[in-house]
Amino acid sequence: MPKASETVLEIDLNALANNYRYITSKIKSGTKVLAVVKAFGYGSDSVVIARELIDLGVDYFAVAYANEGETLRNASVATPILVLHPLPFNFEITVNRCLEPSIYSRKMLEEFIAFAEEKKQKNYPIHLKFNTGLNRLGFVENDVDFIVERLSKTESVKVKSAFSHLAASEDLKEKQFTLTQIEGFRRISEELILKLGYKPLLHCANTSGIINFPEAHFDMVRTGIGLYGFGNDKEENKHLKPVGTLKTVISQIHKIEKGESVGYNRGYIAENTTRSATLPIGHADGIPRSYGKGKGWVTINGEKAAILGNVCMDMIMVDVTNIACEEGDEAIVFGPSATADELSAAINSISYELITAVSQRVKRVVLRK
Numbered sequence: 001m002p003k004a005s006e007t008v009l010e011i012d013l014n015a016l017a018n019n020y021r022y023i024t025s026k027i028k029s030g031t032k033v034l035a036v037v038k039a040f041g042y043g044s045d046s047v048v049i050a051r052e053l054i055d056l057g058v059d060y061f062a063v064a065y066a067n068e069g070e071t072l073r074n075a076s077v078a079t080p081i082l083v084l085h086p087l088p089f090n091f092e093i094t095v096n097r098c099l100e101p102s103i104y105s106r107k108m109l110e111e112f113i114a115f116a117e118e119k120k121q122k123n124y125p126i127h128l129k130f131n132t133g134l135n136r137l138g139f140v141e142n143d144v145d146f147i148v149e150r151l152s153k154t155e156s157v158k159v160k161s162a163f164s165h166l167a168a169s170e171d172l173k174e175k176q177f178t179l180t181q182i183e184g185f186r187r188i189s190e191e192l193i194l195k196l197g198y199k200p201l202l203h204c205a206n207t208s209g210i211i212n213f214p215e216a217h218f219d220m221v222r223t224g225i226g227l228y229g230f231g232n233d234k235e236e237n238k239h240l241k242p243v244g245t246l247k248t249v250i251s252q253i254h255k256i257e258k259g260e261s262v263g264y265n266r267g268y269i270a271e272n273t274t275r276s277a278t279l280p281i282g283h284a285d286g287i288p289r290s291y292g293k294g295k296g297w298v299t300i301n302g303e304k305a306a307i308l309g310n311v312c313m314d315m316i317m318v319d320v321t322n323i324a325c326e327e328g329d330e331a332i333v334f335g336p337s338a339t340a341d342e343l344s345a346a347i348n349s350i351s352y353e354l355i356t357a358v359s360q361r362v363k364r365v366v367l368r369k
């Protein structure tokens with residue numbers, strides 16, 4: 001059985017390349033690819049992921065916040081970076097590091113223009129975000145005249161793209177809703193282009209939008225979860241490979257007699273003699289407490305070992321009563337054969353939440369075969 005030495009998140013760059021190629025096989029040549037590398041590259045390592053994607057030919061990156069873009073710039077990433085949620089507090093970093101803000105409200109447009117003018121910018125690239133139904137961030141259709149009017153009075157900024165975000169692109173029961181969003185975006189962008197007098201890039205598809213709605217590809221697509229190996233769909237997952245493998249090691253094995261308990265608050269009480277394995281990974285590493293008491297599991301020697309009792313900050317104990325294993329053996333939390341999709345479903349969550357939760361304490365190991 002494989003021996004491991006500590007808790008690590010392996011990042012498989014071959015899997016990333018496979019996923020990039022699969023996703024780009026879904027789009028017409030000439031359609032640009034924006035890779036979403038927010039939240040540490042969905043919990044992996046944004047710099048490692050970004051560098052590999054540059055080699056693969058990516059056109060754009062997106063991050064959620066300005067400091068995530070700053071991390072990429074500090075690593076000499078020169079590709080354009082869209083900041084999806086550039087709070088006005090961070091305009092300074094945004095402009096200093098040539099990060100391109102998403103602008104989603106009248107107030108924000110005013111504030112960014114004022115900032116860009118003060119910094120003597122000319123044609124600073126901005127991205128207009130339109131709300132077509134997600135009701136999270138974005139201008140509404142009615143704002144177009146205001147935007148165009150305001151932009152006509154300044155040379156400090158220029159619209160590099162207009163975009164929207166789909167609310168339910170993975171859910172084909174909501175197909176009609178998504179088509180309405182896409183139509184709304186098409187209508188708004190046509191009006192915008194007419195009134196602006198030039199054509200910015202248009203984009204609105206995330207990973208499931210790319211897969212399910214070719215009519216939503218426009219000039220650029222934004223892919224996040226697909227690059228990391230999940231397609232929000234069993235069939236699609238067959239073509240994608242999880243990039244991250246979270247693995248750890250058995251620190252100690254205990255024999256628990258009937259009636260004895262395991263862990264804090266005596267979260268597990270043995271009904272029969274039980275063999276438990278203690279692993280150096282806990283809620284501070286990204287295993288939420290909600291996986292405790294048998295909901296979650298790890299894979300040891302190909303077998304599922306359920307979490308016994310409560311998840312501790314730095315450890316979990318798992319049931320290895322029927323698994324041949326010893327101290328030093330490897331335990332997989334998630335990876336290509338024990339997927340984050342399946343594990344997260346155990347607590348009614350999604351792969352996105354589990355993979356982005358891997359904390360910065362966990363060592364990242366890059367694999368390239």
Ligand SMILES: *Cc1c(COP(=O)(O)O)cnc(C)c1O
Binds near residue numbers: 223
């Ligand atoms: C996170 C995000 C994406 C990526 O979505 P996936 O489902 O991971 O492909 C795309 N666009 C916006 C605006 C986002 O916030």
